[in-house]
Amino acid sequence: MMQIEPLGDMGIRIKFGNIISEDIHREIQQFTSQLKDKPINGIIEWVPSYTNVAIYYQPDIISYSDLITELNTLYERTNKVEPFNSTVYEIPVYYGGEAGPDFSFIADSTGVSEEEVIRLHSSQVYLIYMMGFVPGFPYLGGLPNQLAVPRLPHPRPSVLPGSVGIGGNQTGIYPSEVPSGWRIIGRTPVKLFDIEDSPPVLLEAGNYLKFCPIDEAEFHRIKQLADEQKYTVTTYKRMEAR
Amino acid sequence: MKQPLFAVTKPGLQTTVQDLGRFGYQQYGISPSGAMDPYSMKIANILVGNDPVEAVLETAFLGPDLVAKSDMVVSICGGEFSLTVDGNTTPMWKSFLLKKGQTLAFGSCKKGARAYMAIAGGIDVPKILNSKSTFLNGKFGGFSGRSLKKDDIVYGHPLIRKPLKGLHTELIPNWGNHLNLRVIPGPHQSMFTKQGIHCFYNEEFVVTTKSNRMGYQLEGPRIEHVAGPDIISDPTPLGGIQVPASGQPIILMSDRQTTGGYARIGTVISTDIPLLAQAGPTSVIRFSSISVEEAHELYLKKQNLIKQFIIAAK
Numbered sequence: 001m002m003q004i005e006p007l008g009d010m011g012i013r014i015k016f017g018n019i020i021s022e023d024i025h026r027e028i029q030q031f032t033s034q035l036k037d038k039p040i041n042g043i044i045e046w047v048p049s050y051t052n053v054a055i056y057y058q059p060d061i062i063s064y065s066d067l068i069t070e071l072n073t074l075y076e077r078t079n080k081v082e083p084f085n086s087t088v089y090e091i092p093v094y095y096g097g098e099a100g101p102d103f104s105f106i107a108d109s110t111g112v113s114e115e116e117v118i119r120l121h122s123s124q125v126y127l128i129y130m131m132g133f134v135p136g137f138p139y140l141g142g143l144p145n146q147l148a149v150p151r152l153p154h155p156r157p158s159v160l161p162g163s164v165g166i167g168g169n170q171t172g173i174y175p176s177e178v179p180s181g182w183r184i185i186g187r188t189p190v191k192l193f194d195i196e197d198s199p200p201v202l203l204e205a206g207n208y209l210k211f212c213p214i215d216e217a218e219f220h221r222i223k224q225l226a227d228e229q230k231y232t233v234t235t236y237k238r239m240e241a242r
Numbered sequence: 243m244k245q246p247l248f249a250v251t252k253p254g255l256q257t258t259v260q261d262l263g264r265f266g267y268q269q270y271g272i273s274p275s276g277a278m279d280p281y282s283m284k285i286a287n288i289l290v291g292n293d294p295v296e297a298v299l300e301t302a303f304l305g306p307d308l309v310a311k312s313d314m315v316v317s318i319c320g321g322e323f324s325l326t327v328d329g330n331t332t333p334m335w336k337s338f339l340l341k342k343g344q345t346l347a348f349g350s351c352k353k354g355a356r357a358y359m360a361i362a363g364g365i366d367v368p369k370i371l372n373s374k375s376t377f378l379n380g381k382f383g384g385f386s387g388r389s390l391k392k393d394d395i396v397y398g399h400p401l402i403r404k405p406l407k408g409l410h411t412e413l414i415p416n417w418g419n420h421l422n423l424r425v426i427p428g429p430h431q432s433m434f435t436k437q438g439i440h441c442f443y444n445e446e447f448v449v450t451t452k453s454n455r456m457g458y459q460l461e462g463p464r465i466e467h468v469a470g471p472d473i474i475s476d477p478t479p480l481g482g483i484q485v486p487a488s489g490q491p492i493i494l495m496s497d498r499q500t501t502g503g504y505a506r507i508g509t510v511i512s513t514d515i516p517l518l519a520q521a522g523p524t525s526v527i528r529f530s531s532i533s534v535e536e537a538h539e540l541y542l543k544k545q546n547l548i549k550q551f552i553i554a555a556k
Contacts, residue, residue: 005428005429006426006428006509006534007426007428007429007477007479007482007509008426008479008480008481008482008509008510008511008512008537009426009509009511009512009513009534009537009538009541010479010480010512010541011479011509013428013429013476013477015429019474020474032269044265044266045265045266045267045268045269046269047268047269047477047500047501048269049474049475049476049477049501050474050475050476051474051476052476052477053477054476054477054479056265056268056479059538059541059542060541060542060545063538064534064535064538130475130501131269131270131271132268132271132475132477132499132500132501133271133475133499133500133501134271134379134380134499135267135270135271135272135273135380136270136271137271139475139501176380193271195370195371195380195382195387199270200270200272200371201267201270201271201272204270205269
């Protein structure tokens with residue numbers, strides 16, 4: 001069931017649940033794909049997140065009550081949506097070394113060997129629940145429990161673009177130089193955000209991500225290609241059975 | 243054909259190119275940016291005969307010195323700056339002809355915080371993701387993704403239009419340093435104690451120097467949470483009032499992160515955003531709650547005022 005409430009006078013928030021779950025995520029994805037396919041006049045844009053969708057609108061084009069009616073109609077139709085093809089992005093990561101200053105900490109504090117940390121982290125297919133925080137940053141779900149570690153007591157003032165980190169039970173990649181309290185275990189040479197690219201953001205909510213271990217030489221080879229805009233991330237389709 | 247508009251001889255504290263903002267990309271984590279006080283921005287544009295949402299220069303607290311490289315019609319609206327042309331005091335909220343070789347100096351801000359300069363014909367910077375707005379943290383948009391620096395030359399398509407007479411006084415806001423901001427409660431109201439909510443709507447909060455295009459950090463009595471400020475990260479609207487563990491509210495503005503993990507007690511209505519954008523440090527804020535319906539009445543009233551002015555200006 002969805003719940004609607006205002007988000008200021010130019011926003012509306014549709015809540016689909018209270019927890020992080022794949023089912024709620026799928027429902028939100030199906031709803032936003034309806035929003036895309038059947039545009040409602042007056043809606044400026046929408047932002048899907050773990051449990052809700054924010055919809056920003058122009059009150060001079062559509063009233064609050066008319067918008068609610070339209071959104072309810074759209075919701076009624078949502079359940080009939082066909083299953084869709086998700087994309088899996090393969091993101092190469094150089095684990096440890098200079099690229100991953102906290103890599104050995106993970107092994108030390110979890111008791112999992114370094115090889116096993118890489119194997120566990122890169123064997124999982126992570127669901128991209130939402131995008132946000134900074135341009136191109138994915139909120140991922142699916143970190144193996146064994147790899148969960150507390151955040152740094154004092155956040156680093158900045159991490160390098162492409163840094164892959166673990167914070168609590170979350171893992172992710174920083175597309176740009178930002179402050180971070182996550183433990184940095186490696187780095188991808190791939191650009192997740194580049195304003196020169198079209199589209200500028202590589203990843204999209206509703207798709208999946210898999211990390212692929214690479215060595216230092218491969219990191220530099222791909223980095224050079226990526227810097228020259230000549231690297232394309234490997235992707236494949238994952239059929240959802242619904 | 244594009245022509246040089248002016249050379250920057252003093253950049254001011256933070257002078258950027260802004261239009262209404264970048265929309266449709268928040269779902270990828272890209273902040274909307276755009277003019278902090280869109281009202282003054284629109285009026286400035288209308289005064290020079292531009293589309294109300296054409297890109298303008300936004301400056302804060304201490305404005306730039308600009309030497310005109312072409313003849314052009316300009317207008318400057320927003321906070322009260324000590325504006326001069328070649329040393330002679332020049333009024334704001336009206337359009338005038340700025341001649342090649344003249345120096346326009348914004349000086350410092352006496353009242354309010356930000357000023358908007360519109361140039362007839364607009365500013366020539368590339369549109370990035372459909373907007374000319376500068377996103378400072380992302381280092382893209384506007385003039386090379388940054389604030390103006392000394393010796394920058396800004397280009398445009400200057401048009402000579404007949405300058406308009408002054409503005410009806412009804413359209414000129416009176417910026418104060420005591421603000422009452424109207425708020426639509428939610429969405430995380432239940433994460434605050436009764437006392438916390440009472441405090442929010444009844445006490446005074448002061449704007450701190452930790453306020454910028456991303457957000458306004460306020461200081462006041464602690465707004466109490468029931469059990470901490472953490473939420474499952476969700477989308478953050480313009481005017482969203484998040485309260486971290488310190489209990490001190492932060493109001494999210496144009497360059498905000500698109501999602502956040504702190505409980506939000508309410509959202510400042512769009513009509514009152516310009517008031518906040520024109521509030522400097524030490525300004526005192528009180529909050530009151532309002533319904534969506536009332537907020538929409540205010541929104542439409544303001545839109546109509548602007549529409550009438552567009553017609554009158556033609």
